[in-house]
Amino acid sequence: MDQIQSIRVFARVVEAGTFTKAAESLDLPKGTVTKLVQQLEARLKVKLLNRTTRRVTVTPDGAAYYERTTRVLKDLDDIEASMTNAQAKPSGRLRVDVGTSVAGQILIPALADFYRRFPDIQLDLGVTDRPVDLITDNVDCVIRGGDLQEQSLVARRLGNVPLVAVASPAYIKARGLPRHPSELEREHTTVNFFSARTGRPYMHEYMQDGKTLEVAGHYQLSVNESNALTSAVLAGLGVSHIPTFTAEPLIASGQLVRVLEDWTCPVIPLYVVYPPNRHLSAKVRAFVEWAAELFSRHPQVLTG
Incomplete structure (x- = not known):
């Protein structure tokens, strides 16, 4: 039995949902496709597929086998490609x-x-x-x-992507310019960012004369997606750090204003x-x- 061919055929049956469609896409007789899958199951001593007259479904063992073998097949394809004119x-x-x-x-x-x-x-x-x-x-x-x-x-x-502290003109008109990062804890409102992985909020960091000041910020809104963060600042919901590649065009157009310019924000690798x-x-x-x-x-x- 060609084990690699059997695995490829099994994967195609899973993806196609039927032996007939898999056989058509592989340009093989349906009987050959069925036999190869049966031989694979016999070799593994595991039932990979549940068969009905209309459709094939994957067993839990089959799903686990498919997930692992598709990565192997992809690696094999990549190796073969690198040894041909695909390089x-x-x-x-x-x-x-x-x-x-x-x-x-x-x-x-x-x-x-x-x-x-x-x-x-x-x-x-x-x-x-x-x-x-x-x-x-x-x-x-x-x-x-x-x-x-x-x-x-x-x-x-x-x-490295530098960050810059910004606010909208509407926010500044209503609340004024913050003069010191510590004011973000009291007199001003921040838009915060929290990790999509852990849920942990990120601190607002400011540096001056070799010293770093971290403030949690007084916030009403915290988000975990960068475009949402920019949208919230544009909407006048508070002060926050955003990347310079996002901020510069918005500052140039007057939609945002840089704040706390005497302080340096961190860079993101x-x-x-x-x-x-x-x-x-x-x-x-x-x-x-x-x-x-x-x-x-x-x-x-x-x-x-």
Whole structure:
């Protein structure tokens, strides 16, 4: 029995939902597809599929087997691709996850350039500020800001994103300009940000003359998504830190005003991250190198 072929056939049956559709997509006789799956079950001594006259459903053991073997098949495909002309011309489906503000304001506007260089790569772009499990979620790589939580992953630093403290003109008209960060605890209102992973709120940090001041902020609204944070500040709901690549155009247009200018806000490290146990295929390498070049050119991302 060709074990790899049997696994590929089983995976296609799971995805297609019937033996007939799987056979058609693989251009194989239905009887061959059925036999290969039966041989696989006999080898494993486990029932992988429940069969009815209309549809096939996956058993719990089958679901677990499918989840693990699809990652193996993907790695095999990547290895084969890297040994062929795909090394010179990357191709195939690539799953990337990116934070919302980075995706909307830096990455997506530049994708036309990516496709000009790599027209045969099909990109599945997950856009969320929530953390993902690269292995469980079958993600090839992620772009994320902040300190790395999982030290076993391979990370390439893309640069640092400065933050800037801002408020809307409407907020300033109603509440005035804050003169010191400590006023964010009393006289002023903040819009806070909390971790989508842990629920922990982030402190507002300000630096001056080598000293760092952390304030929790007096808030009425706390969010866990970067675009929502910007929207809340634009709506006049309080003072907050946002990335300079988001803030600069809004400040230039008069929609936001920089506050506490005598104080420096922190910078957020930005990384592209991928699993160490996954063969770095041509398409992943192409995206990582392109992203590194993209962020190195961006005026609001600090590199070096």
